[in-house]
Amino acid sequence: MHSALLWVWVLLSALVGTATSQNPTMQLHPMHPAPKPEAPLVCSAELLINAPTLTTIAYSGKFFGDMGDYDGCKQDPYFHLCLVYFGIAGPQKIELPVGICIPKTCDTKILEGFGSALLPQLKKLSTEYQITRVVCADEHSEGSLSFGAWATIGVCIFFIAAAVLGSIYASPYATVLLMPFTSSHSMANGQEFSAEKGLLMNVVENEEPADDVESDGTAAVGSDGSAGKGKAAKVESFSTVPLIGEYWHSVAKSFSLPHNFQRLFSPLTGNLTTLNGIRVISMLWVILGHTYIGRVQEGFSNIAYTFPDLLNRFSFLIITQAPFSVDTFFWMSGFLGAYGLIKEVAKKGIRGVNWPMLYIHRFIRILPVYMFVILVYLQLSPYFADGPQWYMYEKVISHTAPQWWYNLLFINNFVDIRRQTLGWSWYLANDMQFFVVLPIFIVAHAIHELMGWALVLLGVVGCLVSRMVIVLHYDIGLDSVLGADAGQDSFNQLYQKPWSRIAPYLLGVATAFLYLRITRSETRKVKLHPLVVLAGFAVSIGILGAMLFITYKQQEYWNRAAVVAFYTLERFVWSLGLSGFCLLLFLGYGGALHHFLSVAIWDPLARLTYGAYLVHLIFITVVAYSDRVLYYYRDWSIVMNYVTNAIFAYVIAFGVWMFVEKPIMNLEGILLSFFQPKAAKK
Numbered sequence: 059m060h061s062a063l064l065w066v067w068v069l070l071s072a073l074v075g076t077a078t079s080q081n082p083t084m085q086l087h088p089m090h091p092a093p094k095p096e097a098p099l100v101c102s103a104e105l106l107i108n109a110p111t112l113t114t115i116a117y118s119g120k121f122f123g124d125m126g127d128y129d130g131c132k133q134d135p136y137f138h139l140c141l142v143y144f145g146i147a148g149p150q151k152i153e154l155p156v157g158i159c160i161p162k163t164c165d166t167k168i169l170e171g172f173g174s175a176l177l178p179q180l181k182k183l184s185t186e187y188q189i190t191r192v193v194c195a196d197e198h199s200e201g202s203l204s205f206g207a208w209a210t211i212g213v214c215i216f217f218i219a220a221a222v223l224g225s226i227y228a229s230p231y232a233t234v235l236l237m238p239f240t241s242s243h244s245m246a247n248g249q250e251f252s253a254e255k256g257l258l259m260n261v262v263e264n265e266e267p268a269d270d271v272e273s274d275g276t277a278a279v280g281s282d283g284s285a286g287k288g289k290a291a292k293v294e295s296f297s298t299v300p301l302i303g304e305y306w307h308s309v310a311k312s313f314s315l316p317h318n319f320q321r322l323f324s325p326l327t328g329n330l331t332t333l334n335g336i337r338v339i340s341m342l343w344v345i346l347g348h349t350y351i352g353r354v355q356e357g358f359s360n361i362a363y364t365f366p367d368l369l370n371r372f373s374f375l376i377i378t379q380a381p382f383s384v385d386t387f388f389w390m391s392g393f394l395g396a397y398g399l400i401k402e403v404a405k406k407g408i409r410g411v412n413w414p415m416l417y418i419h420r421f422i423r424i425l426p427v428y429m430f431v432i433l434v435y436l437q438l439s440p441y442f443a444d445g446p447q448w449y450m451y452e453k454v455i456s457h458t459a460p461q462w463w464y465n466l467l468f469i470n471n472f473v474d475i476r477r478q479t480l481g482w483s484w485y486l487a488n489d490m491q492f493f494v495v496l497p498i499f500i501v502a503h504a505i506h507e508l509m510g511w512a513l514v515l516l517g518v519v520g521c522l523v524s525r526m527v528i529v530l531h532y533d534i535g536l537d538s539v540l541g542a543d544a545g546q547d548s549f550n551q552l553y554q555k556p557w558s559r560i561a562p563y564l565l566g567v568a569t570a571f572l573y574l575r576i577t578r579s580e581t582r583k584v585k586l587h588p589l590v591v592l593a594g595f596a597v598s599i600g601i602l603g604a605m606l607f608i609t610y611k612q613q614e615y616w617n618r619a620a621v622v623a624f625y626t627l628e629r630f631v632w633s634l635g636l637s638g639f640c641l642l643l644f645l646g647y648g649g650a651l652h653h654f655l656s657v658a659i660w661d662p663l664a665r666l667t668y669g670a671y672l673v674h675l676i677f678i679t680v681v682a683y684s685d686r687v688l689y690y691y692r693d694w695s696i697v698m699n700y701v702t703n704a705i706f707a708y709v710i711a712f713g714v715w716m717f718v719e720k721p722i723m724n725l726e727g728i729l730l731s732f733f734q735p736k737a738a739k740k
Contacts, residue, residue: 345674345700389636521557526622
């Protein structure tokens, strides 16, 4: 079984690399269309301006932001749609395209002249502008899938077939179909076949092993925080006995859709389940921020006057400060990782913990689904759609595909964000790097609590110092367009590097230290005065609110010292407020808020959050770049766009969880059971 999983992992990794191994130069369009017929048309700027063809007139755009008729233009085999981008002068850098349907024999330099010829007609406008670039949309060669795309489809078919067969075989009624192929001596003593129910029955006191539940920082949590291996429940009832063997029955059950669906909606209890609500809300916040970023990158047709208005809105800070949701995820990952490990060390001792298996579990939990999504993203998603701006999506794929192996090693956060495969997965690299060093803090805490606290303090101070040095060295300033961490230097050096992001993770670890110390006595429940609870919530929520809105219209008023102080402390202070807020919830306080964050509906959504994080931006960008008409911004339309993105992100994550993520988690449980001592299995 171990070798089988290893080969599956190697196969996925090899298939992801197909894009670079087959064609290192990565053509802009992966479908390699057949040669196009030459059109017997003379092409010149004068002809396009003074005597344009009917096709050009009918399918070209008429003004800034009008991308023309892409589908109408490509119906003529001798024409294609090209976008002429005009840079609009203003406080923000704005580009608006105009679609021109021209003969394929025309060179893009002619379009530059064509655009320049239009400028005298537009000089009456007060806005200054210039042509920044010209891009022609390539046609899709329908049906000509690459080898990598076919291989990816094959992998998807494998998981679907395994789910169908597993669902059939794991069903108790499968014994009816298998009985003709089972010899009479295959029934053990005390067993009999029930013709009435079509089952091999056995009346015994049966210990039914519970399923493996997620236990990492991206998973749902139960009353014990780790929600690792479920406790076996002894039941005395009729039960099915597999006819081909317990091992293969367990493998089939791992892929069973009814079984995995039941596990998805299994309830969780305890004070720590409030983290499930926080996790889902944070994920929805991430999707909200990326919805706006996706539309800004595509461009609004009314962006020239809409965007400045958005930037001046107080409520728009919810969008620009969405990166705080990532700090919330770091904090939760640190808390849950430390909480589970501290309890494990307390139970088994430092030498009793299987430290290598800890890392193996983490890699198996994260990597296979991660590689599967990257495989689909690189090899299959370029065929999902087309459009006048689809070249942007394909350009991202072509530029980032060669770096996929950085993701495999969880070091992609050291790659320029413009060349990262699945760019938003920089978070996973940081989270894995933090998890690698987490045992150092846990072991220090086990040796002496003060040693653990000292290491956490040292790590936090180091993080703050590194942030201050980076801000000063790269002269990073406030930028409200993409939030506080805008700009390439800011993102590459400050936003995604582990030494500048570990403070929230370590504050999560520190909160686990404090929470376990407070709740150490099982007989004495901690009881705080109502005024203390009220003050604690007020201060915590006040800190969180202040970090959200403190930058409102401050770009013109903050001096350099204020900017440096903000960048240095922002993520630390946010996590400090989050620590106080969550600690009170974990102790059972919060009333209606505690109840809301613990509602059962959060449990399945929390289990789907990892998949939603991986796939949401693929869906957002595919929809945005396949639009035929440049997006016209309205508040209501962007809200509907966001709701659609959130729903489809979780719907797709549901499919990934049912067919890929949960089956692999189940197989891991079967694999690890072979390495457990026999006494532990009984």
